Amino acid sequence: MKTFIASLASLLLLVLPGAARAGTITVKGSDTLVILGQRWAEEFMKKNPNTKLQVTGGGSGVGLSALINGTTDIAMSSRPIKDTENKQLSARTKVNATEIAVAKDGVTFYVNEANKLDALTAEQLRDIYLGDITNWKDVGGPDAPIVVYSRENSSGTYVFVKDHVLKGEDYTPSAQTLPGTAAVVNAVAKEKNGIGYGGAAYAKGIKELKVLQGKEAIAPSEANIKSGKYPLSRDLYFYLRAKPEGEAKAFLDYILSPEGQALATKVGYFPVK
Amino acid sequence: MQGQGLVGMVAVAPKLSSSARRRQLREKVIAGVITAMAFTGIAALVLILVFVAKEALALFLDAEARHEASLSKMFLPQVTRAGRPATFMWQPVSSVPKVSMIPLFIGTLKTTLVSMVVAVPVGVAGALFAAEFAPRRLREVLKPTIELLAGIPSVVLGFFVLMVLASFMQDTFHVSSRLNALVAGLGLSLAIVPVIFTVTEDALTAVPRSYREASLALGATPWETAWKVVLPAAAPGILAACVLGFGRAIGETMIVLMASGNAAIVSASLTDSARTLSATIAAEMGEVVVGSPHYSLLFFLGVELFLFTFILNMVANTWTRRVLKRLSGAGA
Numbered sequence: 148m149k150t151f152i153a154s155l156a157s158l159l160l161l162v163l164p165g166a167a168r169a170g171t172i173t174v175k176g177s178d179t180l181v182i183l184g185q186r187w188a189e190e191f192m193k194k195n196p197n198t199k200l201q202v203t204g205g206g207s208g209v210g211l212s213a214l215i216n217g218t219t220d221i222a223m224s225s226r227p228i229k230d231t232e233n234k235q236l237s238a239r240t241k242v243n244a245t246e247i248a249v250a251k252d253g254v255t256f257y258v259n260e261a262n263k264l265d266a267l268t269a270e271q272l273r274d275i276y277l278g279d280i281t282n283w284k285d286v287g288g289p290d291a292p293i294v295v296y297s298r299e300n301s302s303g304t305y306v307f308v309k310d311h312v313l314k315g316e317d318y319t320p321s322a323q324t325l326p327g328t329a330a331v332v333n334a335v336a337k338e339k340n341g342i343g344y345g346g347a348a349y350a351k352g353i354k355e356l357k358v359l360q361g362k363e364a365i366a367p368s369e370a371n372i373k374s375g376k377y378p379l380s381r382d383l384y385f386y387l388r389a390k391p392e393g394e395a396k397a398f399l400d401y402i403l404s405p406e407g408q409a410l411a412t413k414v415g416y417f418p419v420k
Numbered sequence: 421m422q423g424q425g426l427v428g429m430v431a432v433a434p435k436l437s438s439s440a441r442r443r444q445l446r447e448k449v450i451a452g453v454i455t456a457m458a459f460t461g462i463a464a465l466v467l468i469l470v471f472v473a474k475e476a477l478a479l480f481l482d483a484e485a486r487h488e489a490s491l492s493k494m495f496l497p498q499v500t501r502a503g504r505p506a507t508f509m510w511q512p513v514s515s516v517p518k519v520s521m522i523p524l525f526i527g528t529l530k531t532t533l534v535s536m537v538v539a540v541p542v543g544v545a546g547a548l549f550a551a552e553f554a555p556r557r558l559r560e561v562l563k564p565t566i567e568l569l570a571g572i573p574s575v576v577l578g579f580f581v582l583m584v585l586a587s588f589m590q591d592t593f594h595v596s597s598r599l600n601a602l603v604a605g606l607g608l609s610l611a612i613v614p615v616i617f618t619v620t621e622d623a624l625t626a627v628p629r630s631y632r633e634a635s636l637a638l639g640a641t642p643w644e645t646a647w648k649v650v651l652p653a654a655a656p657g658i659l660a661a662c663v664l665g666f667g668r669a670i671g672e673t674m675i676v677l678m679a680s681g682n683a684a685i686v687s688a689s690l691t692d693s694a695r696t697l698s699a700t701i702a703a704e705m706g707e708v709v710v711g712s713p714h715y716s717l718l719f720f721l722g723v724e725l726f727l728f729t730f731i732l733n734m735v736a737n738t739w740t741r742r743v744l745k746r747l748s749g750a751g752a
Contacts, residue, residue, distance in 0.1 A: 209706040231709060292596050299703045300513035317500065317511045323599060323681035323693045337587060338598050
């Protein structure tokens with residue numbers, strides 16, 4: 148017991164100065180990116196044990212407002228920075244945020260594995276999320292109400308779907324909003340009439356819908372997302388207050404290196420290069 | 421009353437020994453420290469209210485906010501899509517923000533009411549059993565166990581409700597949405613049963629022994645005594661317990677955020693999803709641009725919650741004071 152406490156104390160002594168050091172880089176934001184950000188950070192720290200990276204989620208908006216307030220070094224975002232946010236940032240730093248696309252992602256619509264449908268058109272998805280279609284039988288499924296899952300409005304994915312699927316119109320009020328893509332996946336996995344959306348990397352235990360264009364059903368596959376053929380592909384970004392330098396630059400160089408991009412593929416996203 | 425008597429006594433005895441004077445001084449210092457502490461609490465409360473209200477005030481002062489979130493937009497139905505009837509809609513992140521608070525009020529009331537309907541009978545019956553019928557040894561186990569329930573972090577309760585209770589309810593009742601007001605309300609009741617239990621138990625044990633003895637002496641059974649004498653005598657205290665539980669339920673955030681589904685809809689059905697005031701603040705505060713109308717709006721929700729709980733606590737306090745007065749009056 149005593150040795151345990153002693154080792155715990157020495158561990159704390161080792162960790163505390165490290166955490167308090169100025170060399171710590173904090174990365175914060177998008178819940179879509181956080182699993183990838185953590186993997187990048189882990190691998191990078193293995194190679195560069197002197198650099199400390201702290202990666203936390205919270206949502207794209209959370210990361211960007213932390214960047215504006217100066218409480219994080221790097222913001223992760225699954226959507227481009229808004230003009231209002233850039234104005235707020237440049238009011239403090241005199242320059243616009245530095246934007247770096249770090250990976251590609253396809254926003255995927257999930258249904259329960261028991262669902263017979265494989266593909267829907269973009270218009271059908273839009274009507275479901277607008278609340279104009281409320282029964283699966285209207286899109287060729289069984290006679291059952293559609294249970295619509297959405298994300299909190301602090302999510303970048305929420306904004307992406309609103310802009311690209313709903314064409315700027317409002318979600319149906321009966322869409323249930325859940326905190327985090329993992330919660331949406333979990334809900335759809337348990338709800339046989341459910342539909343949800345999120346990053347492709349999270350799609351485990353559920354079925355990914357293809358998007359029907361004319362006769363062709365386009366799957367959210369790597370080739371389709373990289374080429375932009377899949378209609379709902381998007382870039383994922385890191386934002387900084389200024390041009391990256393020092394350890395931050397080394398980290399970004401690693402992310403954009405073939406090795407870093409390979410890791411993105413491994414986690415379930417797609418390379419930007 | 422007692423304090424006044426003491427001061428009067430000091431006044432008629434002007435010559436004090438030095439040790440008595442020292443003691444008096446010490447009393448004064450201690451009283452001063454205690455008063456200062458009490459006022460620190462009050463000051464904290466006032467400062468929090470002032471801060472929250474100040475952030476919410478922009479809603480009425482700022483022209484942009486007044487346009488985007490006027491009182492009529494908050495409380496009257498609005499046409500949200502061309503050619504559709506006017507509805508209540510909460511969608512503050514939109515090109516044209518919809519800020520109706522009605523769905524949030526309905527969601528809050530639904531989850532709170534469900535939790536009260538479940539927790540009040542359980543809490544009161546449990547307290548009655550513990551106070552009147554349970555053998556001493558059982559009571560000594562029962563009381564701390566139920567009070568321990570109050571110590572479970574609400575996020576753990578929320579997780580339990582989300583993963584276990586929601587699936588169980590869906591498999592049993594085949595409701596259309598897994599996460600709904602009923603499930604959230606049941607989760608909430610877990611959090612408020614200990615509150616109601618503890619306060620009710622205190623109220624029941626505060627009923628003078630003479631009441632029970634008189635009732636039993638008149639030939640009433642223990643059950644009749646508990647039901648017709650002790651329970652009515654403690655009624656105001658029990659009501660205070662329920663009001664406190666209500667206050668906790670209305671402000672509880674984590675459980676409803678995880679278990680209610682968070683869909684801001686106007687619906688009377690308990691098996692539909694619901695979005696509560698507190699969950700809305702928690703879910704949206706992370707994103708808002710500081711100073712924007714949406715930001716002020718969330719603080720305005722906070723003011724409303726604050727007022728709700730404030731009024732409820734005042735009511736609870738009044739009731740508690742009344743029961744104490746009544747019991748001590750009857751005892752004398």
